[in-house]
Amino acid sequence: MTHSDVEMSPSLLIMIAGAKGAIGTTVALAAAELQTEGAAAILSGLTTAEKFADLGDPRRIVVAGWDRAVESLAERIRLHGVLPESAWKDHLPAVDRCDIRPAPAEGAPLADQVDVIRHDIQAFMNRWPNAKPVLVNLLPAACDSEQAQRMETLEDLLRMEGPLLPDLGYTVAALLSGVPIVNFSPNTVELPVICREADQRGIPLAGRDGKTGQTYLKVVLASAFKARSLCVDGWYSLNILGNADGRNLMDPERACGKLNNKTRLLDDILGYQVGEGYDSASHIVRIDYYPPRGDAKEAWDVIDFKGVFGMPMSLRLNLQGRDSILAAPMAIDLARWAAALKKAAIGGPVPELGFFFKKPVGADPAVTFQDQLTALDRLESKIGSYQPQGKAPIR
Ligand SMILES: NC(=O)c1ccc[n+]([C@@H]2O[C@H](COP(=O)([O-])OP(=O)(O)OC[C@H]3O[C@@H](n4cnc5c(N)ncnc54)[C@H](O)[C@@H]3O)[C@@H](O)[C@H]2O)c1
Secondary structure, eight states: OOHHHHHHSOSEEEEEETTTSHHHHHHHHHHHHHTSTTHHHHHTTOSSTTSOGGGOOTTOEEEEEEESOOSOHHHHHHHHOSSOHHHHGGGHHHHHTSEEEEOOOTTOOHHHHHHHHHHHHHHHHHHSTTSEEEEEEOOOOOOOOHHHHTOOSHHHHHHOOSOOOHHHHHHHHHHHTTOOEEEOSSSOOOOHHHHHHHHHHTOEEEESSBOOSHHHHHHHHHHHHHHTTOEEEEEEEEEEEOSHHHHHTTSHHHHHHHHHHHHHHHHHHHTSOTTBTBSSOSEEEEEEEOGGGTTOOEEEEEEEEEOGGGOEEEEEEEEEOOHHHHHHHHHHHHHHHHHHHHHTTOOEEOGGGGGGBSSOOSSSOOOSHHHHHHHHHHHHHHHHTOOOOSOOOOO
């Protein structure tokens, strides 16, 4: 298979908001690698490579999207430094062919942003008519708008004035174009009105905030403590990272959503408030920007817990991860789930994908690791048992 074969007939079209970011560029490189002899190394890092056979060859992915950055995708790959040059230099011709368009003007009315993005989405879908399209939101963490939560209709939202998440322009444009949405960012795009519309239009909506490293392990460990009735008394989580996401999260207002997403789930899993009875919180999550690390994030956890007779014990965990290397295959997996859900006419918020997210959308998402895996299996069976009814979703 050559790059131009895939360009001619891809099976999946991943449209990325924030395509020139650390994760977006890594997804583009993974898509390029999938078309080479190195494909097996990427396929083995996906959880969906053996699933959803009717979506077509998982190696045939094209990446398109938008970004505010003016540098070329290749220059951004170099700047992010996620991979050494030797790993990507052969992919530059494929990367150069990715159709990444300028983001709509900052501060433009939401309706105008949506028009621009819808036009681009249509152009991408015309160029690759046989590929299943999915929007993956990889915009930076930003401050939410309370007012947007109260909008009752899409028209009200489109008319809203004042600062709005740029993510909403992409989300609404995808909804109106019939394109499934994966929100990997910590930003709240699942407003009540968006969820309702996604439901009515049969558009899968997955999110929020990818669970890549420390929080993924926190869910596993917390579920294990709960299963053994060990009482968690305190949990101190520290992260250092030196990429653009880390720099952005230095702003306390932008970091606030992310910290909430990382914090709430522990009590939800355990079923009690960790550290209740102390005069201050004993579940603490810190994120610090530390430039020398770039994308090579490091996380420490100190977990204090108690056994019978109240005897204290403790555990140390040190994760030396790589942010975008962990996140990029998840973004591809999620795009494949979203495309498979759309094909099976399963729309609306998808809480069953909570395995992938810190703050799953939808009603009553499973919280423990075991329940999240079970929910995922059930969702796969539901997709597999789908029989077309001939009833078209609203467009
Ligand atoms: N890496 C992880 O492990 C991880 C885990 C969970 C969530 N996330 C979230 O995923 C998102 C992406 O992470 P990243 O490391 O790629 O971030 P990044 O900062 O490297 O990339 C964001 C990109 O969005 C672009 N951008 C900004 N505003 C835009 C707009 N209005 N339209 C289009 N593009 C715009 C930026 O120019 C940049 O290229 C962040 O919100 C991050 O918090 C990351």
